[in-house]
Amino acid sequence: MSALVSIRDLRVHFPVKGGRVRAVDGVSLDIAPGETVGLVGESGCGKSTTGRALLQLYTPKIAEITGEIRYQGNDLVALGKARGATVKLRPFRKDLQIIFQDPYASLDPRMTIGAQIAEPLRYHALVPKKDMAAKVAELLETVGLSPAMAARYPHEFSGGQRQRVGIARALAVSPRFIVCDEPISALDVSIQAQVMNLMVELQDKFHLTYLFIAHDLAAVKHISDRIAVMYLGQIVELAAADAVYDTPLHPYTQALISAVPIPDPSQRTRSRIRLEGEIPSPLNPPSGCRFHPRCTYAETACKTTEPPLTEVSPGRFVACHPVARGVRFPIREAPASTA
Numbered sequence: 351m352s353a354l355v356s357i358r359d360l361r362v363h364f365p366v367k368g369g370r371v372r373a374v375d376g377v378s379l380d381i382a383p384g385e386t387v388g389l390v391g392e393s394g395c396g397k398s399t400t401g402r403a404l405l406q407l408y409t410p411k412i413a414e415i416t417g418e419i420r421y422q423g424n425d426l427v428a429l430g431k432a433r434g435a436t437v438k439l440r441p442f443r444k445d446l447q448i449i450f451q452d453p454y455a456s457l458d459p460r461m462t463i464g465a466q467i468a469e470p471l472r473y474h475a476l477v478p479k480k481d482m483a484a485k486v487a488e489l490l491e492t493v494g495l496s497p498a499m500a501a502r503y504p505h506e507f508s509g510g511q512r513q514r515v516g517i518a519r520a521l522a523v524s525p526r527f528i529v530c531d532e533p534i535s536a537l538d539v540s541i542q543a544q545v546m547n548l549m550v551e552l553q554d555k556f557h558l559t560y561l562f563i564a565h566d567l568a569a570v571k572h573i574s575d576r577i578a579v580m581y582l583g584q585i586v587e588l589a590a591a592d593a594v595y596d597t598p599l600h601p602y603t604q605a606l607i608s609a610v611p612i613p614d615p616s617q618r619t620r621s622r623i624r625l626e627g628e629i630p631s632p633l634n635p636p637s638g639c640r641f642h643p644r645c646t647y648a649e650t651a652c653k654t655t656e657p658p659l660t661e662v663s664p665g666r667f668v669a670c671h672p673v674a675r676g677v678r679f680p681i682r683e684a685p686a687s688t689a
């Protein structure tokens with residue numbers, strides 16, 4: 351099936367005093383219609399920047415963006431730099447939406463929830479004025495809120511309810527693709543599952559395609575078809591969710607997985623590979639393989655030559671020299687006595 355969104359060699363660099371932050375540095379990814387791709391990695395690896403660049407949320411003043419983001423035959427990167435970018439991007443802004451981690455920060459405290467859900471509908475002239483209240487009521491019901499809540503202000507809502515409002519606002523314009531930027535990680539654990547279930551239901555109902563961002567693999571394993579693991583601005587592993595989770599091939603993915611807490615220690619079959627040291631700065635990323643200063647398996651070539659993302663088996667991509675040669679690192683088994 352052809353991709354709904356096709357990203358090629360995307361780079362997003364922020365010019366700052368003393369250099370440039372290479373937040374995203376050569377990301378390529380195809381996302382199929384109806385698919386959920388999980389995007390995971392440590393804080394600062396460029397997940398949100400990738401999502402925001404996809405939606406062209408940066409002006410050329412803030413970020414230098416190169417590469418391609420193809421959507422329905424158009425390159426959004428080129429459109430974002432073109433004269434009259436605001437008008438040219440407008441039709442795509444309807445199709446591509448985002449849900450933020452902190453719905454409170456993205457809602458205006460002085461506007462009612464109803465007015466805020468109606469805002470994108472007005473901007474894109476999608477609903478006649480006389481039908482607006484009914485449409486807002488319908489959207490509130492779709493996300494499990496009472497239509498009477500339209501008259502309330504953001505501070506009158508709980509965290510979970512506010513995230514439902516954020517979802518209603520994204521859904522208002524009937525999008526096809528939604529970047530979900532850690533939409534549940536700021537919520538109480540007790541309501542995370544409810545909001546997650548809602549997002550899965552909505553995906554089925556409206557045939558949505560998701561790029562679902564999270565810190566750790568466990569959070570996206572169940573909802574993702576495929577998972578992309580990011581490290582310092584680049585994708586280091588990309589494959590079916592089960593494959594990435596059960597048999598990770600890249601040393602960084604292996605370390606990320608071993609950081610996932612296992613509820614019952616007697617079920618533990620993997621020993622922990624500790625991630626040594628801080629994540630290096632994207633202002634001055636390491637040469638060669640960016641993971642080499644933290645990698646147990648680093649070879650001489652790893653310090654000088656960047657490993658390309660290589661298809662090591664059908665649909666399975668890894669950026670690592672030894673793995674590309676066929677080497678498979680053990681997913682370490684813990685000795686039985688430690689159980």
Ligand SMILES: Nc1ncnc2c1ncn2[C@@H]1O[C@H](COP(=O)(O)OP(=O)(O)OP(=O)(O)O)[C@@H](O)[C@H]1O
Binds near residue numbers: 371400412565
């Ligand atoms: N507007 C900006 N100007 C300069 N640097 C930025 C800007 N936005 C992000 N960065 C930097 O780019 C890098 C990637 O940030 P990004 O927010 O994409 O990471 P992330 O993977 O989403 O992290 P987190 O898990 O903490 O949300 C970080 O080093 C960050 O400090």
Ligand code: SF4
Binds near residue numbers: 639641645646647
């Ligand atoms: S390319 Fe080398 S340094 Fe990078 S992950 Fe593979 S073994 Fe480690």
Ligand SMILES: [Mg+2]
Binds near residue numbers: 397398399531
């Ligand atoms: Mg982020």
